[in-house]
Amino acid sequence: MEKVTLTIDNIKVEVPKDYTILQAAKLAGIDIPTLCYLKDINEIGACRVCLVEVEGARALQASCVHPVAEGMVVKTNTKKVRDARKSNVELILSNHNRECLTCVRNKNCELQNIADELGISEIPFEGEKTETVIDDQSYSIVRDQSKCILCGRCVNVCKNVQGIGILDFVNRGFETRVAPAFEKSMADVPCIYCGQCITACPVGALKEKDDIDKVWDVLDNPDVHVVVQTAPAVRAA
Ligand code: FES
Structure with a gap:
């Protein structure tokens, strides 16, 4: 399998050329949060929680679906990335039933865990609810x-x-x-x-x-x- 070398958070990593940035980061020991991603089953880039900065790209990219490339430079933990992830999770939570204490998944909920990791305590976006x-x-x-x-x-x-x-x-x-x-x-x-x-x-x-x-x-x-x-x-x- 042909390989490519890219740099993620200043770490050089060599991976098969059909890898995504998320897979490459995992190989480099870098943790990127995900929510909709389920390996080999659900790789549709829906939640935008796994956003990263790719040098030269105009917008942040969903690492779970973005393919690697030779010489690519990726940053996974800049303020821009963290702010965007936080806003996206806040938007998801704005239309989510937040009666967590009575939910069967309380303390075992991936959304709750990510919100906690991102330091979300209040939801600034209130609007129509499903x-x-x-x-x-x-x-x-x-x-x-x-x-x-x-x-x-x-x-x-x-x-x-x-x-x-x-x-x-x-x-x-x-x-x-x-x-x-x-x-x-x-x-x-x-x-x-x-x-x-x-x-x-x-x-x-x-x-x-x-x-x-x-x-x-x-x-x-x-x-x-x-x-x-x-x-x-x-x-x-
Ligand atoms: Fe949801 Fe990547 S994990 S877009």
Whole structure:
């Protein structure tokens, strides 16, 4: 594999030429925060938390999708970078249900962790909020739209790991949602309840249902054929 040499935060690193800046930084021992990124599964540059400065580029670049190049010079921790990351996380939080204390992911939430690392305590952007839609009709998965950050991780794990494709982006602009087609309930689509979407979700927008009786109802139902999937659980790299 052909290699290129670039400089990240004054460290020279040689990497395969098909690497992204994020991968190269990792190899150099430099930590860049990410939120929407899920290695090999969700590399869509949606959240803009992984922004870096690339010498010669007019704007900050999303390191998770920006390819490396010979002689490239990258800075990952300038004030400009830190301010931009902070603003982007504040914007995400401005349309996020922030009832963290009662959330199942409290203290285990990637958004909460990043906000903490960036020193965010107040949200300067207040405006319209996404409508709160809670879909708890399925046997085992609860979907809370007010916590979804539209990172796409559940969409791509459902489509590309499980090969099911139940979840996807619907609508456009501020009306964009992650939901089954036509915004149906999870109960009304052929979801196999594998739970990969819950594992991939960085926040509490998808969670396991704690109503175990409903799960036993379905397992006891002779008309229901339960498919057990054994794909490995997905973790952020
Ligand atoms: Fe790179 Fe979200 S992690 S854009």
